[in-house]
Amino acid sequence: MIKKFLDLGLQPLANNYLINQKKLSIKNNELYKLEVFFDLKTKLVSISKKIPKNKMFNNKYPYKSSMSMTMTKSFKKLHKDIIKDFDPKLFLEIGSNDGALIKNFKKNKAICVEPCNNLAKITSKLGYKTYPNYWDRNLAKKIKKKYGNVDVVYAANTITHIADLENVFKSIFNVLSQNGILIIEDPSLLECLKKTSYDQFYNEHIYVFSAIAVKNILDKFNFELFDIQNLQTHGGSLRYFIKNKKNKLYKIKKTVTKQINKELKFGMNKINVYKKFSNSVLKSKFKLLKILKKIKNKNKTIVGYGATAKSTTVLNYCKIDNNFIDYFVDTTPDKSNKFMPGKNIKIYKYNQKLLNNVDYIFLGAWNFKKEIINKEKKFKKRGGKFISHVPKPHVF
Numbered sequence: 233m234i235k236k237f238l239d240l241g242l243q244p245l246a247n248n249y250l251i252n253q254k255k256l257s258i259k260n261n262e263l264y265k266l267e268v269f270f271d272l273k274t275k276l277v278s279i280s281k282k283i284p285k286n287k288m289f290n291n292k293y294p295y296k297s298s299m300s301m302t303m304t305k306s307f308k309k310l311h312k313d314i315i316k317d318f319d320p321k322l323f324l325e326i327g328s329n330d331g332a333l334i335k336n337f338k339k340n341k342a343i344c345v346e347p348c349n350n351l352a353k354i355t356s357k358l359g360y361k362t363y364p365n366y367w368d369r370n371l372a373k374k375i376k377k378k379y380g381n382v383d384v385v386y387a388a389n390t391i392t393h394i395a396d397l398e399n400v401f402k403s404i405f406n407v408l409s410q411n412g413i414l415i416i417e418d419p420s421l422l423e424c425l426k427k428t429s430y431d432q433f434y435n436e437h438i439y440v441f442s443a444i445a446v447k448n449i450l451d452k453f454n455f456e457l458f459d460i461q462n463l464q465t466h467g468g469s470l471r472y473f474i475k476n477k478k479n480k481l482y483k484i485k486k487t488v489t490k491q492i493n494k495e496l497k498f499g500m501n502k503i504n505v506y507k508k509f510s511n512s513v514l515k516s517k518f519k520l521l522k523i524l525k526k527i528k529n530k531n532k533t534i535v536g537y538g539a540t541a542k543s544t545t546v547l548n549y550c551k552i553d554n555n556f557i558d559y560f561v562d563t564t565p566d567k568s569n570k571f572m573p574g575k576n577i578k579i580y581k582y583n584q585k586l587l588n589n590v591d592y593i594f595l596g597a598w599n600f601k602k603e604i605i606n607k608e609k610k611f612k613k614r615g616g617k618f619i620s621h622v623p624k625p626h627v628f
């Protein structure tokens with residue numbers, strides 16, 4: 233049985249940056265109800281409305297993993313670790329995006345799967361075998377027939393985007409060699425609850441995983457966890473190391489029970505903690521609006537930094553439009569000169585000069601706080617201030 237615990241109101245597709253200012257409507261399928269549920273049995277947290285995948289992941293997908301130094305560095309280290317610990321003869325990445333990780337691998341030892349054609353073209357041009365397809369059983373069969381079994385399958389911020397988990401795990405099981413491993417990483421639900429980062433919920437994030445739920449899901453597909461790493465990326469993520477239950481090559485590390493016990497201690501196997509979270513989300517909204525109103529009453533300027541998908545949830549849930557935020561800046565070329573979905577705030581290609589007369593920066597990419605503060609020392613030095621809604625709305 234699933235129970236609703238959070239209602240984030242009407243939301244547009246989070247990554248659907250608009251070319252022109254536009255009032256979106258439910259009638260035209262441009263807005264949908266964003267509600268979040270907890271499954272009492274599997275402990276899985278998921279959003280209610282599933283948007284057809286080709287509406288979200290197509291040849292115009294704007295997000296590029298290589299846009300931040302934090303991610304690029306994290307992927308370099310991961311590549312080294314994978315080679316050291318598993319030395320795969322064949323590596324496959326599901327959701328390879330613009331190749332931020334895969335470009336560290338040798339071209340004859342790595343396969344990309346990326347349904348967003350604009351991104352698939354990038355890795356293809358770099359010389360990597362790239363399948364511009366959605367991951368499913370047929371594709372797994374096709375790859376296995378051509379290349380044989382895969383030793384390491386990796387997917388970062390991808391599995392939570394796919395509604396049919398049975399299809400995902402069964403097809404991975406099928407393509408992996410018996411001693412092969414699967415590594416997935418996704419935002420941590422525990423961190424999301426602790427930080428009241430309700431903006432982890434948007435149409436693409438069909439699930440936000442806890443280790444408890446991942447363990448329960450894997451159980452059904454003859455997979456098991458053998459290691460979990462805590463990462464700083466995306467506001468706190470978990471990297472899950474998964475193997476076939478018959479694979480005795482790797483011992484199950486203490487990190488697995490440690491993470492699960494942490495989550496159990498927090499109460500994540502019971503609905504109450506989610507109800508509490510929902511109250512915190514409401515409080516967060518009022519506090520953020522209070523801060524923004526106070527600033528605007530003093531006629532100060534606020535600019536958004538990082539036109540993230542997460543910001544779409546915040547803007548639309550809190551009803552923040554260009555009466556509060558003048559514009560967003562973002563380094564991603566495909567977001568430039570477009571508008572934040574639902575709230576019509578203009579996005580400009582990042583240029584430090586755009587911050588010259590700005591009093592406050594709203595951190596849309598709060599998950600890159602360190603990197604951004606480092607970059608914007610000049611802004612801070614001349615008295616500029618930051619606003620973040622995570623873990624609680626505050627100015628610093």
Ligand code: TYD
Nearest residue numbers: 299300538540541542562563564597600603
């Ligand atoms: P991210 O938080 O990874 O994504 P999501 O859209 O999944 O919520 O996105 C970070 C965004 O912030 C991305 O569009 C790039 C942008 N960005 C900047 O503009 N400048 C920066 O210095 C950094 C670190 C990110």
